[in-house]
Structure formats: structure tokens, C-alpha cells
Amino acid sequence: MLKGKKILVGITGGIAAYKIPLLVRLLRKAGAEVKVVMTPAAKDFVTPLTLSTLTGHPVWSDFFNPADGSWHSHVELGLWADLFVIAPVTATTLGKMHHGIADNLLLATYLSARCPVMLAPAMDLDMYKHPSTTNNIKALEQYGNIIIAPGSGELASGLCGEGRMEEPENIFQRIKDFLAFDKMFEGKKVLITAGPTYEPIDPVRFIGNHSSGRMGIEIAKVFANRGAKVTLVLGPTQLSVNHPSIELLPVTTAVEMFEACMALSQTSDIMVMSAAVADYRPLKPSDKKIKKQDENLSLELVKNPDILKTLGRNKKSGQMLVGFALETDNAVENARIKLTTKGADLIVLNSLADEGAGFGHNTNKVSLITAEATEHLPLMPKSEVAAHIADKINRMLLQLQ
Ligand code: CTP
Numbered sequence: 592m593l594k595g596k597k598i599l600v601g602i603t604g605g606i607a608a609y610k611i612p613l614l615v616r617l618l619r620k621a622g623a624e625v626k627v628v629m630t631p632a633a634k635d636f637v638t639p640l641t642l643s644t645l646t647g648h649p650v651w652s653d654f655f656n657p658a659d660g661s662w663h664s665h666v667e668l669g670l671w672a673d674l675f676v677i678a679p680v681t682a683t684t685l686g687k688m689h690h691g692i693a694d695n696l697l698l699a700t701y702l703s704a705r706c707p708v709m710l711a712p713a714m715d716l717d718m719y720k721h722p723s724t725t726n727n728i729k730a731l732e733q734y735g736n737i738i739i740a741p742g743s744g745e746l747a748s749g750l751c752g753e754g755r756m757e758e759p760e761n762i763f764q765r766i767k768d769f770l771a772f773d774k775m776f777e778g779k780k781v782l783i784t785a786g787p788t789y790e791p792i793d794p795v796r797f798i799g800n801h802s803s804g805r806m807g808i809e810i811a812k813v814f815a816n817r818g819a820k821v822t823l824v825l826g827p828t829q830l831s832v833n834h835p836s837i838e839l840l841p842v843t844t845a846v847e848m849f850e851a852c853m854a855l856s857q858t859s860d861i862m863v864m865s866a867a868v869a870d871y872r873p874l875k876p877s878d879k880k881i882k883k884q885d886e887n888l889s890l891e892l893v894k895n896p897d898i899l900k901t902l903g904r905n906k907k908s909g910q911m912l913v914g915f916a917l918e919t920d921n922a923v924e925n926a927r928i929k930l931t932t933k934g935a936d937l938i939v940l941n942s943l944a945d946e947g948a949g950f951g952h953n954t955n956k957v958s959l960i961t962a963e964a965t966e967h968l969p970l971m972p973k974s975e976v977a978a979h980i981a982d983k984i985n986r987m988l989l990q991l992q
Contacts, residue, residue, distance in 0.1 A: 592771050593623040597624050598673065598674050598675075599674070600625055600626070601675060601676065601680075601697045601701070602697075603680055604633045605633075605636065605756070609637050611642070614678065616645055617759065619646065625646045625648070626646060626651070627651070628650070630695050631653075634652065653696060674708075674709065674766065675707070676766060677697070677710050678709075678711035679756045681712075682719075686724075688710075689730045705835060707736075708736045709738075709739055710736050716746060720753070733830060735812060737765075741757060772816075772981075774818040777818035779820070781811075781861045782852060782859040783814070783823050783862075783863045785865050786802055786825050788866065790844055793876060802866070802950060803830055804825055804826060804866075806865050807825070808823070808825075812834060812837070812974070815837045817981065821834075822855055826868075846895065848866060848868060853901070861913070863984075864898055864912075868897075899912070900934065912934065913935060913938075918943075926958070937960065938959075941955065942957065942958075945970060947970050954973060955970070956970040
């Protein structure tokens with residue numbers, strides 16, 4: 592699985608750097624080719640000699656080779672790698688990565704790399720919890736990086752808590768899992784909707800909902816990381832994503848979302864409708880701000896087109912259509928009805944009842960409903976829910992063959 596894979600390991604200056612030779616050893620033993628780029632500060636924690644001995648390659652750290660003045664190309668390193676794993680990543684490096692400050696070779700390599708990037712942050716618990724760190728991590732995740740969240744445990748400071756780099760064995764496992772699925776959806780075109788829709792009432796007001804679009808964005812990232820070409824039709828949200836295999840189509844209203852999906856549906860192999868589409872829109876949005884007048888104001892609403900249902904009706908053989916359902920009562924029963932009425936192959940049932948699930952959370956608890964079975968998944972990060980959904984779709988596609 593790792594045989595012949597080119598893994599670039601980046602090391603920054605944190606105490607957990609002393610564990611990275613073990614990660615390199617595990618990767619080499621599994622047949623991967625490994626190169627190491629480290630920040631100058633990392634050399635205080637682990638020696639380049641150890642790493643060059645383990646990798647069989649020189650270790651890159653400076654822009655220039657001091658011996659002969661030759662230039663070290665960060666672009667070449669970035670293009671060489673199938674995967675760039677940076678572990679440990681300090682708070683400082685996270686900040687520089689977020690803001691594009693390329694003041695060492697590792698950061699310049701990061702900015703020019705075209706391969707997927709995994710980050711394993713490590714720092715003291717208070718640094719980890721600081722809003723500037725959490726914001727940096729959030730932003731880097733949105734840029735398409737894969738975050739290997741630190742665990743809890745004893746820290747170098749003597750304190751105990753969150754911030755401890757994930758153990759090398761577990762980072763190795765994450766790399767293996769990631770590369771195992773690497774090209775699972777190679778050649779597939781995937782259409783995904785995410786986020787809310789805003790239905791204008793007048794130029795300053797709209798009917799909307801609390802969807803952040805995070806679940807759909809995570810699904811888009813999983814498909815893109817596994818080789819698919821993804822088009823993400825994204826309603827108005829603060830979140831975004833930057834990935835070479837994701838084309839972002841921002842829309843505002845349900846009708847715009849509908850039109851974008853209709854234009855793309857014929858050429859899509861897999862369609863995942865995770866957007867929280869407004870069911871109704873004001874019939875006649877006012878072109879001027881509505882002034883406050885009477886005690887009551889009635890808005891006449893008209894039904895929006897049902898994107899999922901229309902796609903279900905026009906589905907070609909071999910196409911896979913996935914819908915979401917948000918139910919408060921008789922959840923499974925209602926989701927099953929949606930499966931048939933909307934012509935979907937799979938419905939992902941969202942739970943609103945469980946703590947940590949649904950709108951605005953980073954975690955979600957869903958059930959996967961097909962004509963044959965219902966699978967209840969536990970509460971987990973949305974990135975993992977996305978991976979489960981992609982796995983399920985892959986299994987269903989294999990059954991179709
Ligand atoms: N959906 C859609 N177009 C709409 C409404 C919903 O494509 N106009 C899709 C959603 O993206 C989701 C699925 O339909 O995949 C179910 O959405 P949900 O809001 O749970 O169901 P509704 O069809 O709106 O039915 P109800 O509100 O009565 O539960």
C-alpha cells in the first residue's frame with residue numbers, strides 16, 4: 592500500500608520532534624520513499640544526521656547549501672511528494688502557514704506543494720486552546736489540509752491536557768488509511784450541494800437557515816482527496832474550501848442552486864445533496880426595502896424546486912444519488928419515505944436530537960439509509976462522517992458493477 596509512495600515529512604521545532612524518526616522508520620519499513628524537510632528550530636530537537644541515515648536522503652532545511660552556495664528548490668520537493676506530512680507543527684508554524692509567511696524552506700515547500708498535506712499540531716494545552724491557534728487550525732482545514740488532532744496527556748511543560756502530538760504509530764496509520772483510498776474515485780465526477788440558501792424578501796432581508804455547509808465541504812474534501820473531480824455548489828456561508836480538485840460554485844438562492852445542479856447533473860457520476868435548501872421563497876421579493884407600517888405583514892411564499900427529487904426523476908443508470916434528511920419525529924421512517932419519493936440511492940439521516948450533532952457543530956451523528964438497510968453511526972467529527980459516507984458510496988458502486 593505504501594510501496595513506492597513518496598512521503599515528504601516536515602518537522603518543526605517542538606519537543607515531539609524527537610518521535611519523528613520512529614514515524615520515518617515505520618514509513619520506510621512499509622516501502623515508502625521518505626524525504627525530510629525541517630525548520631532550523633527543529634534541529635535543536637532531532638538531528639539531521641539521524642533523519643538522513645533513516646531516509647537515505649539528505650535532509651533539507653536551508654534555502655542554500657552553505658558548502659557550495661547551491662539553491663535548494665522548495666518547488667521540486669513539493670512536486671516530488673505524493674503526500675506532505677508535517678509533524679509536529681508548532682503554533683508558530685500554524686500561524687505562518689495560515690498567513691502565507693514563507694520564511695523557511697519548510698514553509699516555502701508547504702506553499703508550493705500540490706499534494707495533500709497532513710498536519711499533526713503539538714503544543715502546550717493553553718497555546719492549543721488559544722483562539723489564535725484554533726482559528727489558524729480552522730483556516731488551514733478550510734484550505735484543504737488534513738488535521739491530525741492532538742490527543743490529551745502529559746505535556747513537556749509538566750501540565751496535563753490537550754496538545755500532545757498524536758503518537759507516530761497513529762500518524763502512520765492515518766497515512767496508510769489515507770493512501771489506501773487515494774485513488775478510489777479516480778475519474779469520477781462528483782456534484783455536491785452544501786450550505787443554506789437565502790431567499791430574498793427585499794434588498795436587505797432574506798429567509799435562510801442555520802446550515803454552515805461544513806458537512807458538505809467535508810464530503811467534497813474526502814472525494815477530492817480520493818481522486819474525484821468535485822463541483823461544490825455552495826450556498827451563502829462563512830466557510831469555504833480551497834482544493835485543486837474542488838471547483839467551487841457559489842450560489843445564493845434555491846433556484847440558483849437548482850439551475851447549477853441541472854446544468855451539471857448529466858455529466859456527474861455521484862451527486863450528494865447535503866444543502867439545507869429553503870422549501871419556499873417569497874413570491875415577489877420587493878426591490879425596495881419594505882418599510883414598517885401595519886401591525887401584521889404577510890408574505891406570500893411559493894414552493895422552490897426540489898433539487899434532489901428532480902435529479903432522482905432524471906437519474907441515469909449507474910449514477911449514484913445521495914440525499915440528506917433532517918427529521919425531528921419518526922426519523923428513520925420519514926427518511927425511508929424520502930429515499931423512495933426522491934428517488935435517492937442513499938439517505939443520510941441527520942440527528943438534531945443528539946448533543947454535538949447537526950447545525951454549527953464540528954461533529955455529527957448520522958444514520959445511513961438504503962433500500963436494504965439502516966446503519967446507525969456514532970457521534971464523530973464531520974470529517975469522519977464524510978469518510979464513512981464516501982466508503983458507503985464506494986461499496987454501493989462496487990455492487991452495481
Ligand atoms: N432538497 C432539495 N431541494 C429542495 C429541498 C430539499 O434538493 N428544495 C434536498 C436536501 O438537500 C436534502 C433532501 O432534499 O438532501 C431532504 O431535505 P429536507 O429538508 O430534509 O426535506 P424536504 O424535502 O425539504 O422535506 P420536509 O421539509 O418536509 O422534511
